Amino acid sequence: MGLRDDQVERYSRQILLPHVGGLGQEKILAAKVLVIGAGGLGSPAALYLAAAGVGRIGVVDSDKVELNNLQRQVLHSTKTVGELKVESAKRTLAALNTDIEVIPYNMRLTSGNILDVIKGYDIIVDGSDNFPTRYLVNDACVLAKKPLSHGGIFRFDGQAITIVPGKSACYRCLFPEPPPPGLVPSCQEAGILGAVAGVIGVIQANEVLKLILGIGDTLTGKLLIFNALDSSFRSVKVPKNKDCPVCGEKPTVTRLIDYEEFCSLRRKDAK
Amino acid sequence: MPIKVRIPTPLQKITNNQADVTVKSKNVRELIEDLNKSFPGIKERLCDEKGNLRRFINIYVNEEDIRFLKMDATPLKDGDEVSIIPAIAGG
Numbered sequence: 551m552g553l554r555d556d557q558v559e560r561y562s563r564q565i566l567l568p569h570v571g572g573l574g575q576e577k578i579l580a581a582k583v584l585v586i587g588a589g590g591l592g593s594p595a596a597l598y599l600a601a602a603g604v605g606r607i608g609v610v611d612s613d614k615v616e617l618n619n620l621q622r623q624v625l626h627s628t629k630t631v632g633e634l635k636v637e638s639a640k641r642t643l644a645a646l647n648t649d650i651e652v653i654p655y656n657m658r659l660t661s662g663n664i665l666d667v668i669k670g671y672d673i674i675v676d677g678s679d680n681f682p683t684r685y686l687v688n689d690a691c692v693l694a695k696k697p698l699s700h701g702g703i704f705r706f707d708g709q710a711i712t713i714v715p716g717k718s719a720c721y722r723c724l725f726p727e728p729p730p731p732g733l734v735p736s737c738q739e740a741g742i743l744g745a746v747a748g749v750i751g752v753i754q755a756n757e758v759l760k761l762i763l764g765i766g767d768t769l770t771g772k773l774l775i776f777n778a779l780d781s782s783f784r785s786v787k788v789p790k791n792k793d794c795p796v797c798g799e800k801p802t803v804t805r806l807i808d809y810e811e812f813c814s815l816r817r818k819d820a821k
Numbered sequence: 822m823p824i825k826v827r828i829p830t831p832l833q834k835i836t837n838n839q840a841d842v843t844v845k846s847k848n849v850r851e852l853i854e855d856l857n858k859s860f861p862g863i864k865e866r867l868c869d870e871k872g873n874l875r876r877f878i879n880i881y882v883n884e885e886d887i888r889f890l891k892m893d894a895t896p897l898k899d900g901d902e903v904s905i906i907p908a909i910a911g912g
């Protein structure tokens with residue numbers, strides 16, 4: 551394939567790295583990464599992936615840019631308030647790097663469409679903002695055997711884990727079921743410091759680049775926990791769970807569930 | 822030396838905003854009871870009606886998930902660090 555002169559120039563500072571080189575850069579340019587959510591996590595993740603030259607970046611989001619997003623969702627800007635997030639994201643990423651293809655998906659992922667969307671990608675980045683989507687993404691990636699970088703944030707806390715289906719623990723190995731709705735406040739209700747989203751989103755981009763290049767150790771089998779107040783990073787072990795509902799020995803989740811319905815059913819049960 | 826327990830942000834309202842508390846419990850079951858004595862209400866956030874740990878909250882002794890040790894019978898010793906880690910979904 552070979553790199554053009556402008557590509558050698560654009561990516562020179564990473565091509566210089568012994569772990570990357572020209573061949574590594576070609577791998578990055580050939581990679582297809584889907585970023586789910588163009589929000590607090592998806593913004594920094596997509597920006598760094600685009601800058602590094604990931605050849606095809608899909609961005610999934612069904613929202614429009616709001617003024618209160620701009621404090622952390624650095625893909626968007628004052629003048630794109632009111633636009634579709636995926637269109638705003640596409641413009642920002644295309645302006646950063648003319649070398650890559652950005653594919654917008656203005657949709658909400660469901661059990662009916664997710665497998666079709668992730669089919670065309672090598673690696674998935676979960677930067678969504680709700681439990682139903684996170685469990686849906688995990689299960690879909692396990693069923694479709696797509697590597698997944700998961701990140702989550704809450705107030706001053708962040709978490710990240712990398713999931714390589716068949717090899718390492720999945721999100722349900724870690725937390726078998728989502729909490730019932732209402733028990734855990736969302737970002738809108740709880741607040742979030744923008745820089746926390748930046749830290750975790752960039753860690754996700756870093757995980758993806760390592761997966762593409764096949765270098766280093768990823769966050770497989772361990773959960774990274776960041777706390778912004780004491781600037782601490784810790785990690786805990788996450789073994790594969792043989793009783794995991796989706797990737798265990800006797801899976802109970804063998805096809806995708808409509809999680810919103812599932813969650814509201816659970817809520818009814820609890821009453 | 823007591824055992825240090827790291828309280829996650831969502832539960833710090835119950836612990837009067839303390840991120841770390843200390844206990845002297847012999848195992849995880851005792852730890853939950855001891856925490857609940859100092860901070861009433863924390864047990865029902867951690868456990869369901871049957872007393873089982875909720876499926877979206879994990880307890881780690883040092884780096885190990887108690888589900889892969891002896892569940893709530895997992896023994897604790899001086900100097901152990903216990904972390905309560907809930908699933909978080911913000912993005």
Ligand SMILES: [Zn+2]
Nearest residue numbers: 720723794797
């Ligand atoms: Zn699993």
